[in-house]
Amino acid sequence: MTTVQETAAVRYGIWVLCPVLGAAVVWGLKLAAVWITTLRWFPFQGVFELVTDIPEPWVTIAALAVGALGGGVLALLWAAEMMSVEVSHDRVRLKKDDKIFDFGRNQIESVFTEGKQLVLLSPSGAELARESSDLSRARLEQAFTGQGYRWLDADPFADDYRMWVEHAPDLPADVNALFTARRKAISKYEHEEAAELAREIRKRGVCVKDEKKRQYYRCER
Template sequence: MPKLGDRVVVWVGAPLLGAGAGWLLRYVVGWATTLPWTPFEGPLRLIESIPPTAFTIGAVVVGVVAGLVLAAIADEYTVKIVIDDQRVSIAHRSSRQELPRSAVALAFLDAKHLVLLGHDTEELVRQGGDLPRPRPLAEAFQAHGYPWRAEGDPHREEFRRWADGHPDLADAAHAYLRARARALEKGDDRDAEQLRQELARLGVAVREEDKRQFWRHAGRGAEEAET
């Protein structure tokens, strides 16, 4: 996952669309220069003066290259999930996580995130991004025997809005949450994910809504997080 067919559509379709746009560009330029007034009239007439064959070939090549660049960007942001009877691996941009089947107690979708819980209710994975469609994703986990919960997070009601200095959290957890709040504000998803993992080691699960953070105690590190 994502399905091979979806990736083929992106890698073939985007360059073809780019090529088509390049081929049509000369007609668009020619039409624009016939208008009584048009912005950039000088550059447009300069483009129109290029020999038709050379212009069409150049525009199509540029369109194909632009399509390939867009396909590469789309592919980079797509979350790639491989599931079998022994393990599940999740790759997104430069990060990769792999978990043995025995470590996963529950899998579900929480809004736009795939969440995998461990046997102590700790969040092993909370992956956002361009995920596969919900139904094929659920079917893939279920086909390999992973417990899947269609109703979403069973611990959702346990999450509380984070307030700096809350006495139920350790100073270390507050420090990570402050740093994570700054990362979310800047849109630094990679740093936010690293800080989420550090909080998980302290026994704190964290999720966000519109850059607001919500937390709950989870896992064997929970007692340490409360001290």
């Protein structure tokens, strides 16, 4: 079995790097608070005035604590976006966002990447999975071909996609409703919600992908 995942430096380093950077940023803003209060056009003047009124060392302690906490939240979100891929001769397992997507060898006809997305296709051309990650395309290709899976250079159904519009006539009402909800999630940068809605759409026999916040789809053959 071959496992493709982020390096240990990235997986563990974010828990140190993000809190440190967060603390440094907020501490820097604390140092600049007096100057910022002289810029009447700068937003959140009340916050910076409050900072200047807090005595040392409490203001520094508070700034470092708030920054580190914010950095920790960022690290948590970053970690949730990471994906690991386990490829063996008889199955493929994707792990992301505390979810596991497991596929048997006979379910998978071919594999390819599109941008940062890893796509698994079934023998009928259905998309079993389309998941985003920062994993190296070269490492993914090596892992899949090393276990005998068919690797494609591009999406063989790229020309079949069309841009989704409200109440698309060739889609059922429930699928159009999912696309509408997904459009709202995309506009609010709710990436996990958008990804989950895309999985629900795929369950209904429709493939979906995005280009510049526009949704494109194709119906399975």
